[in-house]
Amino acid sequence: MLRADGVTVAYDRHRVLDRVAIAVPPGVVTGLAGPSGCGKSSLARVLALLLRPSAGRVSVDGTEVRRWRHRAAPALRTTVALIFQQPRLAVDPRFTLLDIVAEPLRVARLPLDRAERLAEEMGLTPDLLVRRPHEVSDGQLQRACVARALTLRPRYVICDEMTTMLDASTQALLVGRLEEYRRESGAGVLAISHDTELLDRWCGPDSTVHRLGPSEDLPGE
Amino acid sequence: MTASSRLRVEGLTVRFHLPDATVHAVTDARFEVRQGECLALVGESGCGKSVMAHSLLGLLPGNAEVTGSAWLETRSGPAVDLIAAPEEVLARTVRGRRIGLVPQSPATHLTPVRTARSQLEEALRELGNPESADDLAVRAGLRPADLDRYPHELSGGMAQRVANALALAGDPWLILADEPTSGLDRPLVDATMAELRRLADEGRAVLLITHDLRAAERVADRIAVMYASRVVSVAPAAEFFAGPRHPYAAGLLDALPSRAFQPIPGRPPELTRLPGGCAFRPRCDRATAACERTPEPVSAAGQDVACHHPLDHPMELDRHAAR
Numbered sequence A: 001m002l003r004a005d006g007v008t009v010a011y012d013r014h015r016v017l018d019r020v021a022i023a024v025p026p027g028v029v030t031g032l033a034g035p036s037g038c039g040k041s042s043l044a045r046v047l048a049l050l051l052r053p054s055a056g057r058v059s060v061d062g063t064e065v066r067r068w069r070h071r072a073a074p075a076l077r078t079t080v081a082l083i084f085q086q087p088r089l090a091v092d093p094r095f096t097l098l099d100i101v102a103e104p105l106r107v108a109r110l111p112l113d114r115a116e117r118l119a120e121e122m123g124l125t126p127d128l129l130v131r132r133p134h135e136v137s138d139g140q141l142q143r144a145c146v147a148r149a150l151t152l153r154p155r156y157v158i159c160d161e162m163t164t165m166l167d168a169s170t171q172a173l174l175v176g177r178l179e180e181y182r183r184e185s186g187a188g189v190l191a192i193s194h195d196t197e198l199l200d201r202w203c204g205p206d207s208t209v210h211r212l213g214p215s216e217d218l219p220g221e
Numbered sequence B: 001m002t003a004s005s006r007l008r009v010e011g012l013t014v015r016f017h018l019p020d021a022t023v024h025a026v027t028d029a030r031f032e033v034r035q036g037e038c039l040a041l042v043g044e045s046g047c048g049k050s051v052m053a054h055s056l057l058g059l060l061p062g063n064a065e066v067t068g069s070a071w072l073e074t075r076s077g078p079a080v081d082l083i084a085a086p087e088e089v090l091a092r093t094v095r096g097r098r099i100g101l102v103p104q105s106p107a108t109h110l111t112p113v114r115t116a117r118s119q120l121e122e123a124l125r126e127l128g129n130p131e132s133a134d135d136l137a138v139r140a141g142l143r144p145a146d147l148d149r150y151p152h153e154l155s156g157g158m159a160q161r162v163a164n165a166l167a168l169a170g171d172p173w174l175i176l177a178d179e180p181t182s183g184l185d186r187p188l189v190d191a192t193m194a195e196l197r198r199l200a201d202e203g204r205a206v207l208l209i210t211h212d213l214r215a216a217e218r219v220a221d222r223i224a225v226m227y228a229s230r231v232v233s234v235a236p237a238a239e240f241f242a243g244p245r246h247p248y249a250a251g252l253l254d255a256l257p258s259r260a261f262q263p264i265p266g267r268p269p270e271l272t273r274l275p276g277g278c279a280f281r282p283r284c285d286r287a288t289a290a291c292e293r294t295p296e297p298v299s300a301a302g303q304d305v306a307c308h309h310p311l312d313h314p315m316e317l318d319r320h321a322a323r
Helices: A040-047 A097-107 A113-121 A138-150 A168-185 A196-203 B049-056 B087-094 B116-126 B133-139 B144-148 B156-168 B186-201 B213-219 B237-242 B247-254 B314-322
Strands: A002-011 A014-024 A029-033 A055-060 A080-083 A156-160 A188-192 A209-211 B005-017 B022-034 B038-042 B064-072 B099-102 B174-178 B205-210 B222-227 B230-236 B298-300 B303-305
Touching: A002 A040, A014 A029, A014 A040, A014 A055, A014 A188, A029 A040, A029 A196, A040 A080, A040 A156, A040 A188, A080 A138, A097 A113, A097 A138, A113 A138, A138 A168, A156 A168, A168 A188, A168 A196, A168 B247, A188 A196, A196 A209, B005 B049, B005 B205, B022 B038, B022 B049, B022 B064, B022 B205, B038 B049, B038 B186, B038 B213, B049 B064, B049 B174, B049 B205, B099 B156, B116 B133, B116 B144, B116 B156, B133 B144, B133 B156, B144 B156, B156 B186, B174 B186, B186 B205, B186 B213, B205 B213, B213 B237, B222 B237, B222 B247, B230 B237, B230 B247
Parallel strands: A029 A188, A029 A209, A080 A156, A156 A188, B022 B230, B038 B205, B038 B222, B099 B174, B174 B205
Antiparallel strands: A002 A014, A002 A055, B005 B022, B005 B064, B222 B230, B230 B303, B298 B303
């Protein structure tokens, strides 16, 4: 279980999250909905162990994250993968698509051969893998980002508005691929979107869809 | 051309010449946008729809080769061919005056260091419009007090309305909205679509370019579908969503979460290496040898479809059932 309890995130005087609790169990899809600016992405970053909350606790499979600087320790971070809304802002523009997919393997000093197979499963053919981000469409780039997120076989995958920029066909393809991974690996998925129709379909009738309310300004001094 | 046509695109073709390849961005596009209607141009990313928008505004880079024509009606005097017109004419009489652009991501389109009012007043002054910024703001659904804010103090919906007000500053009669809802949440998408609908209902013509079928469904009178540089289908919105006749359009609709949620198999061809004949053929389960010839658009049951094997129209199905 990936859990956040009593998590508060504030930027200056604006409180984005106020004592929020959420649990992402393994093996199922959990939904998270809410309007623009309600703190969905901040919560995604906290759960991906990339943002230290102002207050509250985060734990992965019973291990509480105790040593944050601004991010958690790398060993713990590889158990949670994050897929961003805008793939173009989430990749190094100098990398080829294959470099992008292989990056986690390189950082973890693992053999790189797995990257090509993962990319292929995402429908990225060899002629696309040698290209750089400016030479492919948003949909093709997001496929590489999804492949990258799955490279180290994370226990939890957080999809933060993963398909908002994409057409319906690419959306169905990416969600289908994540569902395959979830069923085969038993990983937990947190699907974050403002599109309730998508969440209803993705999460299914038995899953929890959490809703975040609008964030608030803290009272002045 | 019908009497109410505002923009008539005929055989519009755009090629980009690169050192080692030619990008077939737009091929032989034909459609019109009428007074008081919203036409939505939909398709996957990279199909050429934004290039089409930029070609109408004369904003393509120097390596673009544009042929065909795009006739924009004027209130008085002869129509202007946006493709043949020199840059000076486009700059002085078209951009901002006859065509208003509603941009992608309005919040970043605005200058962050100046208030909305100062930007709107500049546009009105440059375009020689004597209207006050307050009046224009009210028409775009803003309160005059909102104009004294800086862009970062505006909500997404208010920034959208400021962008709309800017697009209206020259009182254009064609509104070109290029992915105006990209990254917005559903209430903002709905608000933006309602604004575009209002502009069309005021008697303007609206060309909406989007990948979001649900947004298009909310606002459009007709839907044009673009695939691999070609406009493959133009249909009234109600008939399109009830029974698309082009197999690609049907595939796009089936991918929606509210429908089958199944992707179209395969992927779109590279615009540098388009196959001969119908470009959708490798992904299409209806393809036959006939599809090696490029299909011409055929008008039937209200839908223009460029396909050798279009799907039955629901009206036809009804007739079959009645027999």
